Amino acid sequence: MKEVTILGAGYAGLMALKTLQKKAGDFHITLVDQNDYHYEATYLHEVAAGTQPKEKICYPIKDVVNEKVTTFIQDRVEKIDADKKEVTLKNGSPIHYDYLIVSLGFRSETFGIEGAEENALEMVTIDSANKIHEHILASMAKYKQTKDKKYLKLVVCGAGFTGIELVGSLVEARPRYAKLAGVDPKEIEIFCVEAAPTILPMFNDDLTNYCLDHLAKWDVKLMTGKAIKAIKPETVVYQDGKDETMGELEAATIIWTTGVSGSTVIGESGFEERRGRVMVNADLTDPNHNDVYLIGDVSAVMDKESNRPYPTTAQIALKMGTHAAKNVLNQLNGQATQEFTFKSQGSVASIGNTHAFGMVGNTGIKGYPASFVKKMIENKSLMETGGFKEVFAKGRFDLYH
Ligand SMILES: Cc1cc2nc3c(=O)[nH]c(=O)nc-3n(C[C@H](O)[C@H](O)[C@H](O)COP(=O)(O)OP(=O)(O)OC[C@H]3O[C@@H](n4cnc5c(N)ncnc54)[C@H](O)[C@@H]3O)c2cc1C
Incomplete structure (x- = not known):
């Protein structure tokens, strides 16, 4: 049986997991995360300010794991040896994989500023x-x-x-x-x-x-x-x-x-990277290993229109998760991988609970309507990773509690 390993249960990793679990077949999935919970990183500022309790933006990873096809390991990933197809963990035994999806997310970037x-x-x-x-x-x-x-x-x-x-x-x-x-x-x-x-x-x-x-x-x-x-x-x-x-x-x-960079694991594992991000192939694989996908904040994908990499966001991470999983399924079935395409839906920034501003498509929005749109965007992504169960469990239909 082929082994598909996903590192990181953030936006990108969970979308990859959900896509693979739907097509469960002649392969086994291993998911690794340092925590036993998923957290919505786009809400971290609210936990920091204390306007949301952390419980409101976290849910147990086991809620989305189908134990018949997936093994969840709570451990810290230390290193990836892409030539040996091996992942070193802090506590557990090394993991061997046939296909690897790396979605270890972001870390703080200090740009070497003293102190x-x-x-x-x-x-x-x-x-x-x-x-x-x-x-x-x-x-x-x-x-x-x-x-x-x-x-x-x-x-x-x-x-x-x-x-x-x-x-x-x-x-x-x-x-x-x-x-x-x-x-x-x-x-x-x-x-x-x-x-x-x-x-x-x-x-x-x-x-x-x-x-x-x-x-x-x-x-x-x-x-x-x-x-x-x-x-x-x-x-x-x-x-x-x-x-x-x-x-x-x-x-x-x-x-x-x-600012943020990609996980330190990327540099420590010898990938060709800049600030913890790998400029991936069009199908999201590592340029040197066609069985390793790098998605979300550990990857950079060129936007052909602007000739610059797309900004790293939850929006693109979710899409990459689904796409990488589909490409792994293609490879497992002996088919060609597909090119990743992305069209940003815009972005909305909140300033407090009832104020926000941003772009949806080509339309600028601001004020209360924008804050409503922002909350709906967050709920949509919670729905995508966690399903109805988590949206209800977190009371997220009560937008202005
Ligand atoms: C305050 C804030 C607001 C934001 N607002 C927006 C927004 O409005 N819209 C938007 O699109 N984006 C927004 N972003 C950006 C967005 O959160 C990131 O782009 C997104 O989280 C990246 O998703 P990811 O799946 O790549 O990684 P993450 O969400 O960072 O997930 C990485 C996962 O890997 C795990 N992990 C990390 N290292 C290890 C390790 N060594 N071993 C085991 N597990 C590990 C983590 O526990 C985590 O579960 C915001 C970010 C912040 C901080």
């Missing part, structure tokens, strides 16, 4: 998002004891999609933080430091201005044109783009959202 890894909080897993929330709560308690204003300051490093979504959730949670600290919400200062002179270049002026106007109204201190040079304990060191002078911003909470 960022040690002194800023990353937001890439349920545990790291939860740690941010606990850190904020502890800071509010410390303010009560010390009256030191640094405990009321929250700094988000990076004003990309993720950073802006996090800022929106922090604004929403601000009254709760203020209550814990015993201060007026206005005293909780939220900063967002960004090297570029403007934010969110993928959106048109109307949508960007919608976002900027709200940030201004909510008294978010958006510091654009400030390149972060180092993170010292409780201090962001930045260079001012205009006059090149150095500035320092002291805050007890510093959160790093300047």
Whole structure:
């Protein structure tokens, strides 16, 4: 019996699993993840701010595993030897495969900025998002004891999609933080430091201005044109783009959202990669191994229109999962693999529970309708990976609970 192994039970990995399980035949599937739960990474900022409990965005992996055809192993993948067709795990015995689907996702990218890894909080897993929330709560308690204003300051490093979504959730949670600290919400200062002179270049002026106007109204201190040079304990060191002078911003909470790379396993396994991502063949296989698929945030796929790789998103990860599984089925049946094609449906960024903005197809949307669309997009992807059961279990039809 042929062995198909999937590494990572995120968006991409679970879509691959579901597609393969539907066509269960003369092959066995092994799924490996470091956790026994799947989490919706697109909601991590809400766990970090404490506007959603982690239970709301996680569900047990066993809920989607058909034990008749799939073995789930909870372990950490350490290395892949694609020549030997072997995967090394942290605790268990090595796994041998005939076909491998690698979907190990993203990690925080610090671009070598001094002190960022040690002194800023990353937001890439349920545990790291939860740690941010606990850190904020502890800071509010410390303010009560010390009256030191640094405990009321929250700094988000990076004003990309993720950073802006996090800022929106922090604004929403601000009254709760203020209550814990015993201060007026206005005293909780939220900063967002960004090297570029403007934010969110993928959106048109109307949508960007919608976002900027709200940030201004909510008294978010958006510091654009400030390149972060180092993170010292409780201090962001930045260079001012205009006059090149150095500035320092002291805050007890510093959160790093300047960018992500693919899993470290990719580089450590000797794949030809850049920042943990492999430029895959048109059928999503590794250029050097036609039995290894790299999908989701560990891969880069060229968008022929822009001549640049597509941005790594849950949207493309879901599609790649289905496509890679279909290609494995083709290979198992002795048929040719198919080229992966992708047309982005657009993207919508939330800023808090009831505000959002973005593009759906070629149409710009903003405000309450956009926040409704955003929630429906999230529910659709939960439906795709977890099915009706998880959408109901998480109470996700109650959009504005
Ligand atoms: C705050 C935030 C908001 C976002 N918003 C959007 C959005 O609105 N729209 C959108 O399309 N995208 C969004 N994204 C991007 C999106 O979340 C990612 O592109 C997507 O999660 C990638 O899916 P994936 O399946 O490749 O990896 P992941 O979702 O990262 O899953 C990887 C899986 O691999 C497991 N794993 C990792 N390393 C190991 C290991 N060594 N051993 C075993 N298991 C391991 C993990 O536990 C996880 O289950 C957002 C990201 C963030 C952080």
